[in-house]
Amino acid sequence: MGLFMQTTVNGILIGGIFITIAVGFSISYGVMHIVDFAVGEWIMLGAFTAFWLNQYTKIDPLLLIPFIALFFALVGYLFQPIIQKVVNIKHRSAAMMALAFTFGLSTLLRGSALTLWGFNNRNLVTMLSEMNVNLFGITVPAIRAAATVFSIFVTAAFAFFLYRTKTGITIRAAAEDKTVAGLMGIDGHRISRLVYAIYVGLTAMSGVFIGSIFSVFPDMGLRYTAFAFFVVVAGGMGSFSGAIVAGLLLGLISSFVSVYVGGAYVFLILFFILYLILVFLPKGILGKGW
Amino acid sequence: MSISKSFSPVKLIILFLSMVVLCCLPFVVSSFVLRIATGIMMWIGLALSWNMLGGYMGYISFGHGASFGLGAYIAGMLMTQLHLPFFVSLLIAGILTYIFAALVGYPTLRLSGSYFAIGTWAFAEMMRQLVLVLTITGGPEGLRLPPMLNDNFFYFVMFGLALLVFMVAYLFFEHSDFGLKVKAVREEETAARTLGLNTTWVKNQVFALSSMFAGIIGGAFAYWITFIHPDSVLGPLIADQMVIMVLLGGIGTLFGPVIGAIVLYVGNQYMLVMWGQSSAYLIILGLAICLVILFLPEGLMSLLRILRGRRRGIIKRLLPGMKKSNI
Numbered sequence: 001m002g003l004f005m006q007t008t009v010n011g012i013l014i015g016g017i018f019i020t021i022a023v024g025f026s027i028s029y030g031v032m033h034i035v036d037f038a039v040g041e042w043i044m045l046g047a048f049t050a051f052w053l054n055q056y057t058k059i060d061p062l063l064l065i066p067f068i069a070l071f072f073a074l075v076g077y078l079f080q081p082i083i084q085k086v087v088n089i090k091h092r093s094a095a096m097m098a099l100a101f102t103f104g105l106s107t108l109l110r111g112s113a114l115t116l117w118g119f120n121n122r123n124l125v126t127m128l129s130e131m132n133v134n135l136f137g138i139t140v141p142a143i144r145a146a147a148t149v150f151s152i153f154v155t156a157a158f159a160f161f162l163y164r165t166k167t168g169i170t171i172r173a174a175a176e177d178k179t180v181a182g183l184m185g186i187d188g189h190r191i192s193r194l195v196y197a198i199y200v201g202l203t204a205m206s207g208v209f210i211g212s213i214f215s216v217f218p219d220m221g222l223r224y225t226a227f228a229f230f231v232v233v234a235g236g237m238g239s240f241s242g243a244i245v246a247g248l249l250l251g252l253i254s255s256f257v258s259v260y261v262g263g264a265y266v267f268l269i270l271f272f273i274l275y276l277i278l279v280f281l282p283k284g285i286l287g288k289g290w
Numbered sequence: 291m292s293i294s295k296s297f298s299p300v301k302l303i304i305l306f307l308s309m310v311v312l313c314c315l316p317f318v319v320s321s322f323v324l325r326i327a328t329g330i331m332m333w334i335g336l337a338l339s340w341n342m343l344g345g346y347m348g349y350i351s352f353g354h355g356a357s358f359g360l361g362a363y364i365a366g367m368l369m370t371q372l373h374l375p376f377f378v379s380l381l382i383a384g385i386l387t388y389i390f391a392a393l394v395g396y397p398t399l400r401l402s403g404s405y406f407a408i409g410t411w412a413f414a415e416m417m418r419q420l421v422l423v424l425t426i427t428g429g430p431e432g433l434r435l436p437p438m439l440n441d442n443f444f445y446f447v448m449f450g451l452a453l454l455v456f457m458v459a460y461l462f463f464e465h466s467d468f469g470l471k472v473k474a475v476r477e478e479e480t481a482a483r484t485l486g487l488n489t490t491w492v493k494n495q496v497f498a499l500s501s502m503f504a505g506i507i508g509g510a511f512a513y514w515i516t517f518i519h520p521d522s523v524l525g526p527l528i529a530d531q532m533v534i535m536v537l538l539g540g541i542g543t544l545f546g547p548v549i550g551a552i553v554l555y556v557g558n559q560y561m562l563v564m565w566g567q568s569s570a571y572l573i574i575l576g577l578a579i580c581l582v583i584l585f586l587p588e589g590l591m592s593l594l595r596i597l598r599g600r601r602r603g604i605i606k607r608l609l610p611g612m613k614k615s616n617i
Contacts, residue, residue, distance in 0.1 A: 035407070035408060036571055082584070082600040085584065086583055086584060089583070089587050090587075095403060095404065096350045096403070096407075097583050097587060098532060099350060099404055100350065100533060100537060100579060100583060101579065101580055101584075102353065103530070103533070103579065104534075104575075104576045104579025104580040104583065105576065105578075105580070106576070107530060107572050107575050107576035107578075107579065108508045108572070108573055108576025108577055108580060109571025109576070110572055110576075111570065111571070111573035111574075111575065111576055112573050113567050114569035114572065114574075115568070115569045115570050115572075115573060125436070178446050202346060206460045222526070226412075229411075229412070231410055233405075233408065235420075264419075264422065264423050264470065265419075265423060267415065267416075267419045268416060268419035268420055268422075269411070270424060271412045271415045271416035271418050271419060274408075274418060275409060275412045278405060278408065278409045278412065279397040279398065279400065279401065279409065280397075281406060282401065
């Protein structure tokens with residue numbers, strides 16, 4: 001029973017961070033209609049930035065989070081016009097070209113990271129790394145708890161931004177129908193840039209937590225791209241509530257499979273479920289996606 | 291449209307001469323060059339097989355490496371465990387990959403666009419994980435095949451396979467009703483269906499056919515390399531390279547994948563010789579995809595077309611009275 005409870009808590013705690021990633025990812029899909037294969041690489045870059053900054057400045061990675069979020073938001077903001085250029089390309093399958101482009105981008109970023117930093121695993125040590133909280137006989141690593149609390153906070157703030165502010169409403173309008181939104185005077189390009197900036201910032205920021213919970217290595221992107229796809233596909237593209245349910249589901253599945261079946265099977269089972277959901281429930285488990 | 295009509299005598303002579311050169315190659319060049327030529331042939335076949343699905347039908351798959359790995363493992367297991375001869379294993383690997391792809395394709399092809407890309411990608415990763423945990427495939431230890439050290443043999447096998455795939459692409463996709471049906475699916479699937487085309491059947495056939503060729507080539511690759519591992523034959527790099535080669539050469543054309551395969555493979559081998567096994571190759575690959583899509587979305591083939599168009603323009607300007615058909 002203790003192990004079961006422990007696994008459940010671990011799963012829920014790790015699910016929280018996936019929700020943050022999925023929320024940014026699916027809103028960027030909604031506005032730009034690009035499935036970003038490079039999502040995991042932004043996580044990897046966020047984690048590495050935290051690691052190197054920590055090495056040189058000795059500031060705790062958790063305190064670096066706002067800086068990393070802002071920095072990567074700026075990177076996304078500056079980079080977005082290139083992606084927009086690909087989307088607007090005169091080609092009979094422009095959407096597919098954009099997909100292949102992000103795929104190339106992910107290969108490029110992964111290759112650069114591997115070449116610069118090698119295959120080694122690195123540990124991102126934070127002030128919470130050694131701490132554990134004991135709750136009714138269940139050990140909760142403080143860093144995981146912090147990550148979950150933080151991601152709930154960020155997701156809630158993002159939801160508030162999307163649903164209660166004027167900019168948020170224009171973003172949702174652009175996601176729903178870009179042409180009509182344009183007719184209403186919403187600048188689609190500006191919105192796309194903003195959304196992409198938010199998405200890259202959120203993703204890189206989650207990378208800091210992921211790096212400090214697990215470890216930091218250049219090849220980590222692939223795994224988190226898979227996780228992001230899982231959450232977004234299972235939750236339904238663009239669905240907020242779906243992303244939350246799917247994020248928790250992903251956390252629970254990966255933690256239960258690795259405890260009760262074996263670590264080698266986690267990806268096999270995750271990819272199998274992802275494939276089944278794609279084929280049989282393309283609108284997500286809640287049926288709320290686009 | 292018959293073959294003789296679409297080939298002018300000059301082109302036929304060029305084709306014949308290049309065939310003669312390619313057949314004599316093993317007896318002229320060193321074994322190092324021959325191995326590179328074998329690799330080029332293999333990748334031409336793979337790129338052409340991907341192009342059937344991604345180019346002619348417009349279904350971008352990031353999981354085509356799964357068929358390659360499946361073929362490699364089927365052929366490898368038949369040869370090591372049942373001790374079947376190479377060509378029989380290759381044939382069985384092809385048939386089994388075809389059947390498997392047809393079964394998998396049926397649900398997968400209901401997806402389209404980005405969802406299809408994610409679905410195939412997820413399926414391919416699933417296959418790799420499955421092979422890693424199974425014991426019959428050797429798991430993470432990989433699979434060792436009986437060695438056969440005859441470079442000429444493998445050159446001719448790969449050459450034959452590349453030629454076969456090329457002929458199929460030429461006959462079925464460029465010069466037949468079937469090719470038109472496939473292109474109709476790419477251009478407007480719903481319209482094609484309303485016109486009475488059984489799109490499900492067409493899509494499934496193309497998927498299975500292109501997977502079958504990838505599987506056969508995978509089987510030949512396994513025997514050539516003699517050691518296969520889930521990360522080497524089922525890894526994402528295999529599918530990546532197929533996609534890049536086709537994009538680089540020109541998607542949806544007959545010669546595009548051939549050019550792309552030659553350029554990329556020679557570049558890859560050159561880097562291998564100069565710098566050794568390096569992850570910098572990934573940088574070049576990624577950069578190549580991004581730059582090609584940004585600046586040359588129709589691939590190197592469009593460059594050729596532009597050059598030819600310019601030359602025609604010059605001739606036209608020089609000879610204003612000349613008839614268009616004469617040029």
